[in-house]
Amino acid sequence: MVLMARIGYSKEQEAAKRQDVLDAAMQVFETGGGLEAVSFRSVAAHLGCSYSAPYRYFSGKNELIVALRARAYCWMENVLREAINPADDAPTQLTAVAQAYIRAGLARPTLYALMYFELEGSDLGERSVELKAAKRRALGVCAEVIAAGQARGQLPSQTDALTAAHVFWIGAHGLVSLQVGGQLVMGRTLQQLTPILIRWLGAGLEQSGRIDDVPPQVAVTLRADPKTGKGA
Amino acid sequence: MVLMARIGYSKEQEAAKRQDVLDAAMQVFETGGGLEAVSFRSVAAHLGCSYSAPYRYFSGKNELIVALRARAYCWMENVLREAINPADDAPTQLTAVAQAYIRAGLARPTLYALMYFELEGSDLGERSVELKAAKRRALGVCAEVIAAGQARGQLPSQTDALTAAHVFWIGAHGLVSLQVGGQLVMGRTLQQLTPILIRWLGAGLEQSGRIDDVPPQVAVTLRADPKTGKGA
DNA sequence: CATATTTTGTTGACATCGTTAATTTAACGC
């Protein structure tokens, strides 16, 4: 009748079980052909428990997927970190990070896609602090390189590091995402586009001191007609 | 017993039915909350036929989705075409197209996502000539603007138009995709990033004559270890 | 240690989905 004071032990046990479920889910994901193969039943079978047991640790499939996505971001973070040679200067490090991102996405397309997967109409991913932190850490690798380069005077400081990192992230993600999805048309290849994209973005960053403070040629219209998608 | 010579009439009828199914599917998609709501059963109900009838016109759900994706590309193509003011010069048109793309993606995120949706492990989308043509037409809008600008001497011709269009497409898609997926972190907004991205890419394009023929600072490694995602 | 309570896991069930097969209905040439 007395409410038990929750002690740390139980919570650790619970977290460990959560990780076990995630391990199994990740194994199913990696061996069995992506998210399609990840079901509560397959994961439970791979784990040796009944198909409804994981519900103790995940409210539903959404939550499980969100946790898997966080793992995918951790993977990418590690890939990016390992791509940095501390002896290099910042521009070299930055291109190395961009290259590593693109290469990793190509090498493991389903794992890459997992990072960005979201069930329709679910904002669970946007609200998960765990996932948000994983994203921040991964993007942070790029931002740190830029910030360090700016501090050393090897990169212009006009654009703040995190914003610049976002722009590089945008470019790299756009490239990988289109390539993985088979969206590049008419023989344009990633091999051609990668150096151009990186050079162009690099040109923008290096010139940001000159161009970022000009009155925006582009006036971004926020509101748009939901029916046509055209601006107001 | 004699095989009936297939006459045009029958084929037209068949194509019309296909379009009817697609219309219903699109309606379900737009009113019922995205692809999740599109099932053979819901489409058939919306169409007043039985749930198995559409199998006469689509081999399975994959094929139906691929056809829907083609429609999404047509939508985007129209949006981009309407964004072009023939009186403007090429750089202005180019930024207008980029803006329109981003604005449309923001205004109709689920329809935007439909363009790039692909069931895992299915290469049906990559092989559909209909879808490929729709992609080519949409990307062609951007490529035509650049090509015309190059012909008029308003844009440098070092990078061929279609490749340059790809780079802009990559950037715009990366931006919209990250924003729609709620991936932008730590308060960076699309309103901040859009002008920067467009300016940076514009800087790259305008300077491509100077930088695109330097020995690539970035040596793209094609092969990578599938296990770690790191380069060989 | 024994019991009461909480936590954890299992089974059964339901609705939905994609898909296929068997069957019925409609259309069409002769």
Add this chain to the structure above:
DNA sequence: GCGTTAAATTAACGATGTCAACAAAATATG
């Protein structure tokens, strides 16, 4: 009208997400 072909319907199968009822194990309290 008849036979053949196309089109649509129904039934059914396996799989999935999810929940509720129930059993088992663990743990706190006396």
